[in-house]
Amino acid sequence: MLDEALAYFRGKSGFRRLFPLFRKKMESLGRVGGSVDITDFKDAELEEIAAFFGSTKEVLLQKKKIYLLRFEKKLGETRFAGVDVWALLEGYFDEKIVSKKESHEQKRAMEERALERWKGQYPALAFWFDYLRARSPDTHWVYRLLENGRLAALLPVIHDAVRNLPEEPIRLPVFSQKVSGDPHAFDMNHDAGKLLMHILQVKSGLPAVNGSEEATRLLESFYILRDDITNDVSVANLLADVGENVHPLWQAAVDTRSVLNIPLRELQRVSAVYPITAGRVWIVENSGVYSSLLDAVPDAPLICTRGQFKLAALKLMDMLVDAGVTLFYAGDIDPEGVAMADRLLARYPRHAQLWRMDIASYHKSLSDNHMEEERMAKLLNVTNEALLPVIRDMQEKRKAGYQEGLLSLLAEDLRQGLGENK
Incomplete structure (x- = not known):
């Protein structure tokens, strides 16, 4: 019966327009409910949807919205009675529909697993991973790097930098070359440079760094020099x-x-x-x-x-x-x-x-x-x-x-x- 329902709805252009809106609403609410706006649908699309409801496009336009529970009730009155709306939409899109809440929880769990795994893999950064777990506002950009995979790629060189912080003054490009082989690896406009600054800020216990002067002072406190002439x-x-x-x-x-x-x-x-x-x-x-x-x-x-x-x-x-x-x-x-x-x-x-x-x-x-x-x-x-x-x-x-x-x-x-x- 589900296969028959999918064949029916996939053949209708109105539902190709309607079902993505249904999906978005279900992801948002975590259940079948709410309504979607149809005021910008084309006439042909409205006619196909109206036919399913046993109505006319004029009536649909007058209401301006379609309620998901009304669709669920109408589906139960057709030959597709017994087909679950959630299962119908998952079959239609050929993938599991996950609510925003569930998606957020899954994402949070994945991030926590990654931080715990990295804590053992990169022990010199363990204090920083613990800090990230608090999810203070200054860590949001770090989580974006985690999400797109960039953080995982940068952790080895960042870990080497923190393990090899200098005991005597050294210029930043020389330190970068020594640690990574690239004198510009920790430039302030690069992700690695921004991450190193954040880690040093957390390590020092200082508040968020604002501006070039504060960044220079933070690096200097770890004997890393952006400049030894005007200093x-x-x-x-x-x-x-x-x-x-x-x-x-x-x-x-x-x-x-x-x-x-x-x-x-x-x-x-x-x-x-x-x-x-x-x-x-x-x-x-x-x-x-x-x-x-x-x-x-x-x-x-x-x-x-x-x-x-x-x-x-x-x-x-x-x-x-x-x-x-x-x-x-x-x-x-x-x-x-x-x-x-x-x-x-x-x-x-x-x-x-x-x-x-x-x-x-x-x-x-x-x-x-x-x-x-x-x-x-x-x-x-x-x-x-x-x-x-x-x-x-x-x-x-x-x-x-x-x-x-x-x-x-x-x-x-x-x-x-x-x-x-x-």
């Missing part, structure tokens, strides 16, 4: 050794009281860095404040990071700490400056100290700049106890404090610090 740091009154000798360029800068902008490339060529006056180096991130302090205290060993810590600044500070130097950091007393201070204290717990970032300094530097909730939220990630008092005050006042209001005090601190060292 630099400003120094004054510091000396560097090459082997057993003082680097002549650094010496000349000290002799002439000049500021050096040192690229990461050049930092990697020196064996040690130290201040001209033993024991202390002061750090600011604002170039205007930095220049003003040097005007006031030309002999001060000062570093300027010019914004967030780049790898060049971190490497320089690592070398200073290796030389037994204490680092004094002063930043704007706002969420960004406090977060930088928190990072520095965490990185150098025995060698870094806050410089004019207390409550009194905050009140003296206070501006009318009201801080929005998005910026204030950054303070929730700061954990160092030395910063908590000023954070509580910031949360109450919701205004930023800027170093420009502390210049005279900062300069006096430098004079006193240099005097103590003499």
Whole structure:
């Protein structure tokens, strides 16, 4: 009987138009039900459908819709009585009709099996597969790669990259060549590059990376360099050794009281860095404040990071700490400056100290700049106890404090610090 029904409906152009709509509705609902629109059907198609219902095309057009349950009832009144509508449609299309819910569940199960299988196959990525299971919004694009098979193809080279993350700075194209044989494999516009960035972001515990600058900083935190020339740091009154000798360029800068902008490339060529006056180096991130302090205290060993810590600044500070130097950091007393201070204290717990970032300094530097909730939220990630008092005050006042209001005090601190060292 099913074969007879299929032969009948396959011979009618109206049902060749109607049944795909029925199928779509059944997939959506997961059952036989609902209705489909027929207002754009051709006259010949409507006439064939109307004949099945024992009606006219004018009546069908007046109703504008055909209800699937009405079709099911009418089918039971014909010589095809007993034929199930779901079975009829599956036979018509010669494939199983799966509801969207069932399809989604099957797809989800397939993805879970793949992640579990890959977790054993690529152990260095196990933490990332666990993260993908949470299906946060930043993973949706990864699941699209999984669905089209692209992810499976890229996992071997991604796994090799994570297993061989460098312990010393290396340029991104060189790292790509070393891992994959292709210097462009991990370019940011390639799927492999995007996946590596996502994995490193998850590994670091940082929020989603936005923009080229954040991507550069993330790679640098794993010693992968997109650029070792513009990745630099400003120094004054510091000396560097090459082997057993003082680097002549650094010496000349000290002799002439000049500021050096040192690229990461050049930092990697020196064996040690130290201040001209033993024991202390002061750090600011604002170039205007930095220049003003040097005007006031030309002999001060000062570093300027010019914004967030780049790898060049971190490497320089690592070398200073290796030389037994204490680092004094002063930043704007706002969420960004406090977060930088928190990072520095965490990185150098025995060698870094806050410089004019207390409550009194905050009140003296206070501006009318009201801080929005998005910026204030950054303070929730700061954990160092030395910063908590000023954070509580910031949360109450919701205004930023800027170093420009502390210049005279900062300069006096430098004079006193240099005097103590003499």
